[in-house]
Amino acid sequence: MQKQVHNPVLVLGATRCAAYIARDLSAVGRDVVVAAAEPLSDLQPFVETIGSDRILGDARVLDLDGAPGTFSVRMSVHGEHVTLQPTAIVVAERDVRIPNFGEYDLSPAPCVFSLSDLCASLDGDGPDPFEQVRHLVFLNGLNTESHPVISEEIMRRSILLQNEHDVQTYILTRNLKVAADGLEALYRESKAAGTIYVKFGDIGPEIRQGRDGSVSMEFDDDITGMPLTLAPDAVVVDETIRPSDVAIDIGRRLGIETDSNRFLQGDNVHRLAVQTNRKGIFVAGPARSIGSGRDHRMDAGNAAIAANEIQGGACETDDRAVIDRWQCVRCLTCFRICPHGAIHVEGRVTVMPDACERCGICTAECPRHAIRITGLDAVELSRHVTMDRSSDARQQDVAPTIVAFCCTRSGTAAADLARCMGCALPERLTVVEVPCAGILSYDHFFAAFQRGADGVLAITCHRDNCHSSRGNEYAKHRMEQLSEVFRQTGFSTERLKRCALASNMGREFADILTGFETTLRGLGPSPIKPWHHLR
The missing domain is CATH 3.50.50.60 (FAD/NAD(P)-binding domain)
Incomplete structure (x- = not known):
């Protein structure tokens, strides 16, 4: 049913x-x-x-x-x-908590237990479970990085044991994480309550567990260099938190x-x-x-x-990706690569407009060129590049024409910031905004050169910062392949450049563009400019 x-x-x-x-x-x-x-x-x-x-x-x-x-x-x-x-x-x-017994070569025992077990004992009703415990050791991040959440719990429980159960507590740690709100104050409070911290560098304590479960720890004191031994009544191991x-x-x-x-x-x-x-x-x-x-x-x-903020019902929009049903051969490339799960397969392959983020990765990767986003194909974007056929533009010493394809979330914002900061930018620069660098296909670069660009630059997000997960990586891969084609045909690979910027890197944007302009001046006009053969 x-x-x-x-x-x-x-x-x-x-x-x-x-x-x-x-x-x-x-x-x-x-x-x-x-x-x-x-x-x-x-x-x-x-x-x-x-x-x-x-x-x-x-x-x-x-x-x-x-x-x-x-x-x-x-x-x-x-x-x-x-x-x-x-x-x-x-x-x-x-989430789940995994006790780190194995990290310290320990096994659970009546006197060796996890942080969660300690918390349950302290929070439970009944007789005091620590009545016979005089010395208790917490092991925190000795072999792996500690986490502020675990550190906070250990310090809070340590204070409770010191103040209410008359237990002397020790925290053995390597790199205590106290960067979260209030943890530095909690650290000082725990020390004031009597907790003893023993911090280690590269060499940690030597931990041994007897057949009866009891634990001893040997280490050298940092100040005196003397060997010390701890034989606590109880040992609490930290935990790893996972989903x-x-x-x-x-x-x-x-x-x-x-x-x-x-x-x-x-x-x-x-x-x-x-x-x-x-x-x-x-x-x-x-x-x-x-x-x-x-x-x-x-x-x-x-x-x-x-x-x-999300209400029911589908929205009407015409600015998302659309699949041409007559060109599509159901190879499902778009279904496999869409980072937003926007491809629907049921009979026909279609794009769900409400799920589409307009990254354009599917349009560039489709082997049949069956997917299109209005206003973002190569021909439409190349119209932003103004073709200058004047005689002055054909001179060797004229400033090179540069087309910069810029991701909305990184390159375009960096370009706007560079202008606001008054940075010097190339004279003949055209910034072409794209929703994601992943939309850039070979056709976009060829179209820019055919419209008269002397050099083409793609500015992407940094690795792991792309809104569409891997759009920057797709762009990088295509440009590497295109550079190889240029190399084999004798066309200078220096005319094609890719770099990663963040939205707040206006100065770096200007530096990259002026450096690129200098490189292009040395190369001279592009040999595939529309008027180049008329020279």
């Missing part, structure tokens, strides 16, 4: 962050559905906010279709297929790019704060990154605002 739910915001996860998102959206009158892998009995905190009929327990995402405002999400709920049609999706799934398997599976099924640790947000500045590569799909809290409770609350607010 298939159930259908129309036009809510779908929140995936049963975390506190998910509860905040549901509450914030409900407060502004948005319909919300919360779906989570946990059983319904574990989702009672959501009932007071959105009602029991808007909660789906034992739920698993199967697949996604559609675009923002018209998504179609197929889910399995208690084995029953449920189709939801949300306007937007927010993923706020759990849960449920979060990873959701990300894969929704087509969300992940970072190096598989959190559901790529390492890309344009994704901040809660955006993903899929328009209308947001990620918050433990599913997005390692963060504190404060961070997750902030994520929840950002996600609620972003999701609330």
Whole structure:
């Protein structure tokens, strides 16, 4: 049996962050559905906010279709297929904590346990579990980089043990992370409470565990050089935080790019704060990154605002990519490379306008040239280049004509900044703005040269800063191939140049352009200028 739910915001996860998102959206009158892998009995905190009929327990995402405002999400709920049609999706799934016993060659024992186990013991009811513990050691980031979230928890628990349980605590660390808000003050508070910090350089302590589970640690004192031994009553190991398997599976099924640790947000500045590569799909809290409770609350607010801005229904627009059905041979190149999941395959291959970001990667990569974005093909963009057929323009010492294809988010902004700063720019420079360097095909460069350019420059975003994930890499690859063609045909490769800039690099933009102009002056007019053969 298939159930259908129309036009809510779908929140995936049963975390506190998910509860905040549901509450914030409900407060502004948005319909919300919360779906989570946990059983319904574990989702009672959501009932007071959105009602029991808007909660789906034992739920698993199967697949996604559609675009923002018209998504179609197929889910399995208690084995029953449920189709939801949300306007937007927010993923706020759990993370998991992996104790780093192996990093220190330790095994769990009554006196050796994880940070999470310590927190559970301290927060629980009943007799004091640390009544027999006089000395306790925290191991934090000795073999791997520590994280501020873990460091904060260790310092807070250390203060609690010192003040309320009369336990002498030691924190053994290599590079203590205290850059987050309030951590420096917390560090000083823990030292004032009596916590002893032992910081190591390249050589850490030698840690041994006996058959009874007890642990001893040997190291040299930094000041005296004397060998020291610690034999604590208890040892607490730090933890590595990673996304849960449920979060990873959701990300894969929704087509969300992940970072190096598989959190559901790529390492890309344009994704901040809660955006993903899929328009209308947001990620918050433990599913997005390692963060504190404060961070997750902030994520929840950002996600609620972003999701609330997306309303139901498809929009009418003619400035997105369009596939010519008569030229398309269903090779699915566009489907494979689209970073935004905007290609729909069902009978025909089409572009979903609401999901398209106009990056143009598909138009440049399509082997049949079957995809077009109005105003951005090679012929239309080349019209920005003014052809000067005057006799003066044919002189050897005339300033070279330069065409700079600039990404909207980087090169164009840098060019505008250079002008505002009063930087000297080449006399015959034409800046051609493109939504992403990924749109630049061989035809764009050839057209620029045919219109009279002496040199063509492409300014892209830096690596991992492209709004379309890899548009800058596609542009780089095409230009490398084009340079090889130029080399084989005897056309100077110095007339083609690529560089990466950020939007705030106006001075660098001017320096690159003036340097390029100097190079072109030395080369003289392009041999393929339209009037060159008349000289």
